[in-house]
Amino acid sequence: MLAYTIRRLGQSLFVLAVMSLIVFLGVYAIGDPIELLVNPQADAVERARAATALGLDRPILEQYWTFLQQASRGHLGTSFVYNVPAVQLILEKLPATFELALAAMVIAITFGIPLGLYAGLHPDSLAGRAIMAISIVGFSLPTFWVGLVLIMVFAVQLGILPPNGRGETVSLLGIPVSFLTVDGLKHLALPAFNLALLKLSLLIRLTRASTREAILQDYIKFARAKGLAPRRVIGVHLLKNILIPIVTVIGLELGSVIAFAIITESIFAWPGTGKLLIDSINQLDRPVIVAYLLVIVTIFITINFLVDLLYSVLDPRVRLGGAAAA
Amino acid sequence: MAPESDSSWKRLAAEFAESRLAMLGLMLLTVVVTLALLAPWVSPQNPYDLGQIDIMDSKLAPGEASASGKTYWLGTDDQGRDMVSGIFYGLRISLMVGVTSTIFAVAIGLAMGLAAAYFGGWVDTVIMRIVDIQLSFPAILIALVLLAVLGQGVGKIIFALVTVQWAYYARTVRSSALVERQKEYIEAAKVLALSQPRIVFRHLLPNCLPPLIVVATVQVAHAISLEAALSFLGVGLPITEPSLGLLISNGFQYLLSGKYWISFYPGLALLVTIMAINLVADQLRDILNPRLRK
Amino acid sequence: MTAPLLEVEGLRMHFFTKAGVVKAVDDVSFRLERGKILGLVGESGSGKSMTGYSILGLVDPPGRIVSGRIALNGTELTTLEAAEWRRLRGNRIAMIFQDPMMTLNPVLRIDTQMVESVLAHAKVSRQSALARCREALTKVGIASPDERLESYPHQFSGGMRQRVAIAIALLNKPDLIIADEPTTALDVTIQGQILSEMQALCRESGTGLIWITHDLSVIAGLADHVCVMYAGRIVESGTVDEVLDHPMHPYTKGLLASVPGANEPGRPLAQIPGMTPSLLALGEGCAFRERCANAQPDCTVAPLATIPAPGRTLRCLHPTA
Numbered sequence: 001m002l003a004y005t006i007r008r009l010g011q012s013l014f015v016l017a018v019m020s021l022i023v024f025l026g027v028y029a030i031g032d033p034i035e036l037l038v039n040p041q042a043d044a045v046e047r048a049r050a051a052t053a054l055g056l057d058r059p060i061l062e063q064y065w066t067f068l069q070q071a072s073r074g075h076l077g078t079s080f081v082y083n084v085p086a087v088q089l090i091l092e093k094l095p096a097t098f099e100l101a102l103a104a105m106v107i108a109i110t111f112g113i114p115l116g117l118y119a120g121l122h123p124d125s126l127a128g129r130a131i132m133a134i135s136i137v138g139f140s141l142p143t144f145w146v147g148l149v150l151i152m153v154f155a156v157q158l159g160i161l162p163p164n165g166r167g168e169t170v171s172l173l174g175i176p177v178s179f180l181t182v183d184g185l186k187h188l189a190l191p192a193f194n195l196a197l198l199k200l201s202l203l204i205r206l207t208r209a210s211t212r213e214a215i216l217q218d219y220i221k222f223a224r225a226k227g228l229a230p231r232r233v234i235g236v237h238l239l240k241n242i243l244i245p246i247v248t249v250i251g252l253e254l255g256s257v258i259a260f261a262i263i264t265e266s267i268f269a270w271p272g273t274g275k276l277l278i279d280s281i282n283q284l285d286r287p288v289i290v291a292y293l294l295v296i297v298t299i300f301i302t303i304n305f306l307v308d309l310l311y312s313v314l315d316p317r318v319r320l321g322g323a324a325a326a
Numbered sequence: 327m328a329p330e331s332d333s334s335w336k337r338l339a340a341e342f343a344e345s346r347l348a349m350l351g352l353m354l355l356t357v358v359v360t361l362a363l364l365a366p367w368v369s370p371q372n373p374y375d376l377g378q379i380d381i382m383d384s385k386l387a388p389g390e391a392s393a394s395g396k397t398y399w400l401g402t403d404d405q406g407r408d409m410v411s412g413i414f415y416g417l418r419i420s421l422m423v424g425v426t427s428t429i430f431a432v433a434i435g436l437a438m439g440l441a442a443a444y445f446g447g448w449v450d451t452v453i454m455r456i457v458d459i460q461l462s463f464p465a466i467l468i469a470l471v472l473l474a475v476l477g478q479g480v481g482k483i484i485f486a487l488v489t490v491q492w493a494y495y496a497r498t499v500r501s502s503a504l505v506e507r508q509k510e511y512i513e514a515a516k517v518l519a520l521s522q523p524r525i526v527f528r529h530l531l532p533n534c535l536p537p538l539i540v541v542a543t544v545q546v547a548h549a550i551s552l553e554a555a556l557s558f559l560g561v562g563l564p565i566t567e568p569s570l571g572l573l574i575s576n577g578f579q580y581l582l583s584g585k586y587w588i589s590f591y592p593g594l595a596l597l598v599t600i601m602a603i604n605l606v607a608d609q610l611r612d613i614l615n616p617r618l619r620k
Numbered sequence: 621m622t623a624p625l626l627e628v629e630g631l632r633m634h635f636f637t638k639a640g641v642v643k644a645v646d647d648v649s650f651r652l653e654r655g656k657i658l659g660l661v662g663e664s665g666s667g668k669s670m671t672g673y674s675i676l677g678l679v680d681p682p683g684r685i686v687s688g689r690i691a692l693n694g695t696e697l698t699t700l701e702a703a704e705w706r707r708l709r710g711n712r713i714a715m716i717f718q719d720p721m722m723t724l725n726p727v728l729r730i731d732t733q734m735v736e737s738v739l740a741h742a743k744v745s746r747q748s749a750l751a752r753c754r755e756a757l758t759k760v761g762i763a764s765p766d767e768r769l770e771s772y773p774h775q776f777s778g779g780m781r782q783r784v785a786i787a788i789a790l791l792n793k794p795d796l797i798i799a800d801e802p803t804t805a806l807d808v809t810i811q812g813q814i815l816s817e818m819q820a821l822c823r824e825s826g827t828g829l830i831w832i833t834h835d836l837s838v839i840a841g842l843a844d845h846v847c848v849m850y851a852g853r854i855v856e857s858g859t860v861d862e863v864l865d866h867p868m869h870p871y872t873k874g875l876l877a878s879v880p881g882a883n884e885p886g887r888p889l890a891q892i893p894g895m896t897p898s899l900l901a902l903g904e905g906c907a908f909r910e911r912c913a914n915a916q917p918d919c920t921v922a923p924l925a926t927i928p929a930p931g932r933t934l935r936c937l938h939p940t941a
Binding site for chain 2: 015018136137140141142143145148149151152155156163255256259262267277281293
């Protein structure tokens with residue numbers, strides 16, 4: 001178990017190193033680093049000064065090393081637009097994005113797994129087929145179009161939910177969160193549902209498929225042969241088996257949700273890192289783009305690593321190894 | 327393994343037709359593709375010919391008639407362009423970008439996957455490591471960053487879409503190829519040395535095709551959806567090549583004032599296209615999946 | 621005369637598939653007394669496992685029991701409600717399956733899987749349930765039961781797992797145990813051990829045992845009675861000694877002859893020519909006639925079950941001498 005953890009940690013660090021190299025090469029070697037990191041309004045003298053300051057006259061390996069050092073200390077350039085360190089900008093907006101992403105996952109899990117379970121147990125029933133149909137629709141709907149429709153219906157026509165922005169925040173452990181206020185919840189509702197829809201459909205389909213496969217297994221037949229109540233057969237025997245792969249998928253999808261939040265944040269003007277990224281792209285605020293990349297990559301790799309660990313903990317076959325005693 | 331005979335194609339077609347939903351999907355898809363291909367000839371107007379549009383007709387609601395007596399069935403946008411025409415042209419571009427990028431991605435993925443399975447060793451390791459790393463990041467992120475660096479343009483978008491998609495095909499092809507390769511080794515232990523690549527390709531390739539077809543079909547929908555999202559965000563196709571995503575983005579600003587049709591109908595067209603593709607792909611997956619065949 | 625422990629009469633269980641009707645169990649009848657062991661022998665597809673499932677009420681759609689009676693201690697089973705079935709299963713009738721790796725849930729601990737079986741049928745404390753489990757594990761020859769209880773199935777060997785399955789079957793002191801090829805997946809030495817242990821357990825507690833297998837040699841050392849099944853029908857039955865020493869049905873004879881021990885060393889193994897017919901394409905007449913050396917033109921009419929001697933049944937128009 002320990003060996004496995006260390007191996008995965010090593011792999012993660014390797015990927016992180018590779019990604020940092022790719023970002024570095026992309027910024028320094030392919031693009032013109034001056035263009036990327038220096039304010040486009042700077043004049044020739046400032047550029048020269050910046051070039052030396054950034055060490056652009058040094059050999060590339062040295063530059064990479066400096067880059068890594070700076071990156072690990074969190075110095076990834078200053079935003080052209082806001083004139084504050086790029087990393088700081090990103091970290092400021094991160095709680096909003098996390099809140100949105102987590103709210104979306106909670107919705108997806110709370111509804112996705114039970115619905116998928118039902119559809120898997122009663123695949124030919126009217127409800128079962130309806131659930132599948134809805135999941136296909138949910139899967140196909142482009143996120144941003146759903147967002148539009150949601151705004152159209154709930155904000156414009158019915159006028160019961162606000163169309164954009166984040167609500168009131170309160171501080172929870174020093175981090176501003178908005179789901180603890182009613183106003184916050186009202187603002188959170190539409191974007192969270194919008195973001196959740198795709199994952200909801202995915203979870204329904206995944207749970208249904210896993211259920212359909214698992215119900216054919218011998219251990220289910222054996223559980224029934226023991227005379228156990230159906231509630232226990234499904235709720236304990238079946239569920240515990242299918243939850244292991246489902247939980248890992250959920251963990252991995254969390255990263256994807258954070259990425260998709262970019263679209264949702266743009267539509268609903270939710271002040272998170274996604275919106276920041278889009279604005280930065282449109283405003284050519286390149287240091288922020290670079291900083292965003294590195295922060296997101298780190299988050300991703302961390303999530304993947306944690307999910308791997310989680311899987312090995314949950315599955316007793318992996319956790320305890322195959323010690324077959326006679 | 328002999329190439330599939332006519333009767334198995336017919337059988338597959340018959341099985342496909344068993345699902346009414348899938349047939350509905352196929353029908354919708356045919357309609358969409360036809361409209362897209364024939365857009366210049368079936369559209370009421372060419373919305374990008376400045377001579378044909380009238381700014382006085384702008385922002386008319388669906389079904390409203392203009393001052394000059396023309397009825398716009400789905401309304402007009404802020405420039406006075408007919409929505410119906412805009413949607414047909416938009417479909418054309420969206421489909422073109424989606425299908426082209428998929429074709430290229432399939433080609434590259436196929437080559438890479440076969441190479442990885444066939445050569446094995448470090449070639450396999452390197453290719454699969456790249457695939458793994460790429461697949462652990464969401465497509466939209468990679469595409470977004472690529473386009474931020476490269477800028478706008480049809481070629482660049484296709485490039486970004488191909489970059490994002492090839493890895494998935496490579497992985498799918500490699501698994502199928504590996505399974506087939508194992509079988510051959512058991513059957514004919516002496517053959518299959520590197521001296522007979524042609525036989526290998528004739529055996530490996532046909533077995534990789536069924537899962538590949540299913541994946542590619544679904545991915546076309548993803549590619550179209552992704553392009554739409556990117557265009558919506560403003561980093562996708564430029565205004566000169568207005569795909570459905572751009573139309574939706576265009577109309578977004580008018581949503582809050584109640585002029586929903588500028589965004590809604592292009593979105594609906596996009597939705598129908600994607601759903602049709604998914605319905606067809608779902609049925610394909612069911613009939614081509616050996617594990618579900620009883 | 622007291623009612624036998626189990627009485628099956630005219631049982632028919634069919635699968636209604638898109639490709640046609642599969643008569644998995646076709647007019648099966650037998651009896652089992654308390655403390656006796658019945659062997660149900662046949663190839664795969666002969667309907668022996670399906671008979672077992674039918675007795676337990678575990679037949680899923682598209683299969684269902686079409687006609688016939690199954691009486692346990694006089695109680696008719698085919699008309700039971702779902703809740704009444706659940707009270708019987710694991711309680712008065714227990715089943716042991718073939719592959720213990722797949723029948724024990726890999727992600728649940730052994731104690732969970734045993735205790736739930738007790739608690740499903742009796743309102744006792746978890747402590748006393750655990751005590752019962754420990755007792756059962758010891759009875760099947762598992763040392764240090766406490767350690768085993770806290771383990772997971774994958775941590776045991778095949779033989780161990782099957783002992784656990786047997787222990788689970790014994791937990792609630794059932795009247796009848798149905799064992800579906802329980803030793804097929806195990807190696808021969810373990811097989812021998814488990815066979816004699818099961819035999820002893822049944823004699824001791826008066827539990828009836830139906831042992832389903834394709835292996836005649838297993839039945840020889842274990843059972844009191846035997847029913848030979850082919851294509852869903854019982855073609856011959858009687859006491860083990862009678863059937864094995866004086867087989868009447870050509871199929872039984874063929875089975876006996878093909879056991880490796882029955883052949884002279886160095887000579888090719890005797891085989892029954894042909895293959896088991898697909899249950900979808902049985903047609904009229906005796907199901908065995910395509911492969912039978914004794915087949916005559918009148919075998920195109922399905923033979924009824926006859927009683928050629930007391931305690932024996934036979935479904936053949938032209939039995940071997």
